[in-house]
Amino acid sequence: MIGMAREQRLAEIFVEVADSLVEDFDVIDLLQRLSTRCVELLDVSAAGILLVDAHGELQIIAASDEHARLLELFALQHDQGPCVECYRTGTARTNIDLTRPETAAAWPHFADRARETGYVTTHALPLRLRNRVVGALNLFQSAPHRLGDADIALAQALADVATIAILQQRTLEQSHIENSQLATALTSRILIEQVKGVLAERWNTSVDDAFAAFRSYARAHQLRLADLATRIIAGGFDTASIPAPASAAETTPAPAPAPAAPEDHTR
Amino acid sequence: MADVLRSLRLGGRGDPARACALALGAEGVALSLLVGNGRTAEPLWCHPEVSARFEELQFTLGEGPGPDAVRTGSPVMEPDLDRVRPDRWPALLPPARDLGVHGVCCFPLGIGAIRVGVLTVLCDGDRTMSVQQSADATALAAALTGALLNGDGRGQWGEDGNGNGDRGGSGNGGPVLGLFLDRPTGLHRAAVHQATGMISVQLGVTMEEALLRLRARAYGSERPLGEVADDVVARRLRFNDNDASGNGDGFDDDMNGPYSPGDGKG
Structure with a gap:
C-alpha cells in the first residue's frame, strides 16, 4: 500500500481505535484487529502482540491469524527470540534476516521454526509505557523486502496504540492498575484458548474453525470474547445458539450423541 | 520478594503470611483457597489477625474485593476504602472500617477459567499501592497459583507444624499431589489450554481437573506437557473415563462432582 491510500487508511484505523477505546471495549478483540491492520498497512505476512506475564516471560495476547503454527512461533519467544531482546533492551529490532547463520545461532529454535513456517524476515517493536516495557509487537514477512524508516515509525505508532489499549483509562496516581490490567488481558487470552478447546471438542472440528465461529458470534452480538468464554465454560x-463451523455440520446439532464421539456424555 | 518466593518453593518453615506481608510492605496478607464444588473460599493462611477477620467478613457476606476478584478473574485494587462508592459493597464497608482496614487489593489465583484461590493484601495507612508492590503481589499470586496447582497446599503449609494444619487439610477439594515439584512448565503454549478445554468436555470435568489430568498424563509418560497437548489437539490422544494411563485415576475421587462444562446444553 503506498502514498495517499495508505495515509487515508491509517487515519481510518486510528479513528476506529479511538472509537473503540471510549466504551467498555474488548481489549483482546481490539488487539486482534490491530494485528490484522499491521499486516494490511505494513504489507507483512503476520503480526502478533506479546505481553509480559507475572513471571517476566512474554505471552501472546493477539495475532493477525490464529493458526497453530503462528501461535507456536510466538510461544517459542517466552525465552528466546527477537521479542525477548526487544523487551529486555526496550529498543526495536527490525529487518532481522531469518536465513542468516547469525540469526540461527542467536535463537536456534525460533529461527528454525520461523523458516519452516515460511518466514524470511522478522521485526520486534517494544510496547512502551513511560519508562516501562510491557511487551512487543512482532511482525513476520514471507517475502524479503526491507521495512524503511517510515514503515518502522508506523509500526511503532501501532505498537503504542496497542499499549494504550491494554493500559487504557486511569490517571497517573493509579498506575498500580497497570499490573492488574496486564494480568487481566493475559487471563482473557488463556480463557479464549480454553474455550477454543471446549468448542472444538463439542463440534468435532479444529480449534481454528472453532475460534472463527466463536469470534463471529461474539462480534455479531457485541459480546466480549473473554465474557462469552467465561459463560460457556x-x-x-x-x-x-452459536452457528457451528461448516466443517462440523454433520455432527454438531444432533440431539442424539454424535457418531464421531460416542464417549462424550456432556452434551 | 525473591527470598519469600524461594522459601515458598523450598517449603520453608515459619509463617508464610507474615513473610509475605513483610516482603510486600503491607499491613496484612491472607490467602484463601476455593474448595469443593461450591467453590467456597477457605482461608489457608493469614497475617495478622485483622486480615483473617477481614477475609472471613468478605467471604461470609459474599461481597468485597475478594469475591469480586474470584468472580471476574481480575485483580481488584482499592488501596483506599474511603474512596469506594458506599453502594459497591454496602454490607462490607462499615464493618471493614471498624476493623481498621484502610484499603484492600485482591489478586485471583488461577489460569484462565481455572480459579484456585485469592490473595488479599491489606494496605497500610498510606492508602496507596506502589507499582512495585502490585508487581510483587502479582508475582506472588502467580507463584502461589503454581504451588497450589502442584498440590502443595496441604503438604507444605498444612502439615508442617506451623499451626495451620486444621485450615489447609480439611475439605480441600482441590488437587493434592506431591508429584509436581516445580511450577508448571509449558503453560505458555496455546495448545496446553486448548487441550485442557477439550479434555474437560471429553471427561465432563472442570478445567482444573482437566489440566491436572493432562499434566498427569505427561508426567506418567515422561513427555513434555506441550507435546501431549499437541496430541490431544490433533486428536491423536483422547481422554475418557476408562483412562488406563494409571496416573489419571488416582486423585479424582473428590473432584468428580456434578459439574460439567455446559452440561446438557451443547
Whole structure:
C-alpha cells in the first residue's frame, strides 16, 4: 500500500481505535484487529502482540491469524527470540534476516521454526509505557523486502496504540492498575484458548474453525470474547445458539450423541 | 520478594503470611483457597489477625474485593476504602472500617477459567499501592497459583507444624499431589489450554481437573506437557473415563462432582 491510500487508511484505523477505546471495549478483540491492520498497512505476512506475564516471560495476547503454527512461533519467544531482546533492551529490532547463520545461532529454535513456517524476515517493536516495557509487537514477512524508516515509525505508532489499549483509562496516581490490567488481558487470552478447546471438542472440528465461529458470534452480538468464554465454560451459555463451523455440520446439532464421539456424555 | 518466593518453593518453615506481608510492605496478607464444588473460599493462611477477620467478613457476606476478584478473574485494587462508592459493597464497608482496614487489593489465583484461590493484601495507612508492590503481589499470586496447582497446599503449609494444619487439610477439594515439584512448565503454549478445554468436555470435568489430568498424563509418560497437548489437539490422544494411563485415576475421587462444562446444553 503506498502514498495517499495508505495515509487515508491509517487515519481510518486510528479513528476506529479511538472509537473503540471510549466504551467498555474488548481489549483482546481490539488487539486482534490491530494485528490484522499491521499486516494490511505494513504489507507483512503476520503480526502478533506479546505481553509480559507475572513471571517476566512474554505471552501472546493477539495475532493477525490464529493458526497453530503462528501461535507456536510466538510461544517459542517466552525465552528466546527477537521479542525477548526487544523487551529486555526496550529498543526495536527490525529487518532481522531469518536465513542468516547469525540469526540461527542467536535463537536456534525460533529461527528454525520461523523458516519452516515460511518466514524470511522478522521485526520486534517494544510496547512502551513511560519508562516501562510491557511487551512487543512482532511482525513476520514471507517475502524479503526491507521495512524503511517510515514503515518502522508506523509500526511503532501501532505498537503504542496497542499499549494504550491494554493500559487504557486511569490517571497517573493509579498506575498500580497497570499490573492488574496486564494480568487481566493475559487471563482473557488463556480463557479464549480454553474455550477454543471446549468448542472444538463439542463440534468435532479444529480449534481454528472453532475460534472463527466463536469470534463471529461474539462480534455479531457485541459480546466480549473473554465474557462469552467465561459463560460457556461455566455452563451458563447454550453453545447450540452459536452457528457451528461448516466443517462440523454433520455432527454438531444432533440431539442424539454424535457418531464421531460416542464417549462424550456432556452434551 | 525473591527470598519469600524461594522459601515458598523450598517449603520453608515459619509463617508464610507474615513473610509475605513483610516482603510486600503491607499491613496484612491472607490467602484463601476455593474448595469443593461450591467453590467456597477457605482461608489457608493469614497475617495478622485483622486480615483473617477481614477475609472471613468478605467471604461470609459474599461481597468485597475478594469475591469480586474470584468472580471476574481480575485483580481488584482499592488501596483506599474511603474512596469506594458506599453502594459497591454496602454490607462490607462499615464493618471493614471498624476493623481498621484502610484499603484492600485482591489478586485471583488461577489460569484462565481455572480459579484456585485469592490473595488479599491489606494496605497500610498510606492508602496507596506502589507499582512495585502490585508487581510483587502479582508475582506472588502467580507463584502461589503454581504451588497450589502442584498440590502443595496441604503438604507444605498444612502439615508442617506451623499451626495451620486444621485450615489447609480439611475439605480441600482441590488437587493434592506431591508429584509436581516445580511450577508448571509449558503453560505458555496455546495448545496446553486448548487441550485442557477439550479434555474437560471429553471427561465432563472442570478445567482444573482437566489440566491436572493432562499434566498427569505427561508426567506418567515422561513427555513434555506441550507435546501431549499437541496430541490431544490433533486428536491423536483422547481422554475418557476408562483412562488406563494409571496416573489419571488416582486423585479424582473428590473432584468428580456434578459439574460439567455446559452440561446438557451443547
